[in-house]
Amino acid sequence: MNDANRKLPWRRTKEKAIQHFFLVNGLFAVLVLVCIFSILFIEAYPAFKEIRPGDFLGRQWNPTSPVRESYGLGAMILSTLMVTFGAMLIAVPLGIASAAFIAEVATAKVREIVKPVIEILAGIPSVVVGFLGIVVLGPLLSKWFGTPSGLNAVNGSILLAVMSLPTIMSISEDAIVSVPQEFKKASFALGATRWQTLTRVTLPAASSGIIASVMLGMGRAIGETMTVLMATGNAPAMPAKFSDPVRTMTATIAIELGETVQGGIHYHSLFVIGVVLFFMTFLVNFVSDLVLRKYQKVSR
């Protein structure tokens, strides 16, 4: 008894130390996020000093021009938005439709096979998807549009759709499944068919989860690098139509960072793109988080 009592303070200190050790590891995530943001900003800052903010709003990105360098982000932001929009145009209807099918129509057996199969899609590396964009989709599109190369915004959109579909499908399906049974039962009791119940009761009730899934898929599409780098043709000009080759923000960083002089304006301006990209994805994820939280509150 005496012995145990003497051990007690030591034990308490030890327990406290262990708890603090785990806390430090938890705080590490916060530290990393703060570090990413500050390093991006510190590295981008010299560019803000040298280049007038108005120049970033220009269309033309040509930092290595021998005549006059230009640092307009317009063309690459538009390119990013174009491929993302195109991807969502394909992925949103397909993702929601398949989520609805798996959650409400398919038998348990079909569900147990199809869901993991579609989730395997999420595991395919982006570089493999980009490769197929070059060797399979490219030649197809080139024939279709009658252009010499099939590497353009359409190609990128289709590939990004494939990459963001598993996210959209999986999270939408979770949202549809978690709609309370009472909602559906009430709808059936009023004489509604299964289709009416799905489209007018279940899907609207799951809408915040579905919107969140779309935002997450969109975030993935905006930040995706290798697929667009390989399959969109990388022409740094202002795109006019979807069959034009485009060069997104991510692709620009990937292409140019290796070629710049460290410490030069060009180098720092690439971090400016990084900062803009960081904020775009941050915003999209933030909105999805807000929507999802509202949805959790409602369903509780």
Place this chain on the structure above:
Amino acid sequence: MKKVYRRIGEKVGFLILGLATALLVFVLLFILYDIFSKGGRTLSWEFITSKPLRGMTAGGIWPAVVGTFWVSLVTVVFAVPVGMFAAIYLNEYAKQGRLTRMIRLAIRNLSGVPSIVYGLFGFALFVLALKMGLSVLSSGLTLGLLTLPWTITASEEALKTVPFSYREGALALGATKWQTIRTNVLPYAVPGMLTGTILGLARAAGETAPILFTGVAFFWPVLSPFPKLLTSQFMALPYHLFIMSTQHHNITKVRPIAYGTALVLISLILGMNFVAIYIRYRFRKKYKRF
């Protein structure tokens, strides 16, 4: 009459949903079929175990396999302990409050940061500021940060599956918090954590953008022996596929090599996925007996 019309409408509606799902499954099967059928023609034991030859128009991919292995190892050694410890804090110790909310917010945001931004960050921090240079270490650490949100989330999910009564039993017998976690929580959560870790690692092994500026090399046929290799450049499977399909001077000639690389890469990643699923399956079966 209206009723018949309605029923047909419903059938058509469900058919469309079914077709959308079938299209997704078809896309996946097509991707796998294309890679496996065309890559299979190149694949051989020599292809995996020999160096690239004659300006990378012949030979195999061994240096890329080894490079991917070492970078993944650094990723695991760095990310897994931190991820597990953070999850233990969040699930076992943390109280609901501002601090916990901040940590969770940071994790969610980290998982949304684009991989190329991790690349920029790794380049500025590890390669330049910390003077690690273009190396296995820089790349592994960058990928480690990228996988951190996944390992934390997966580990936390695993901890959540351990029934509360396990903890209560130990605490009631007078065990301290840490003794409880060590003896009554962790042993049951470890297989689940392992599953999450392998899945995270599979994603890291396929990433290209974060290693682009932190150490991967176009051609680096021989890696030095162990401690020295950490500070040297390396080849990696995903990057090898990238250059073989876009940067090589004779793209059409090396297409079979590109397909072979894609096949090895995708098999590696699917293989890891299956191992993870198998561990989870075994774990669930064992768990049911309690």
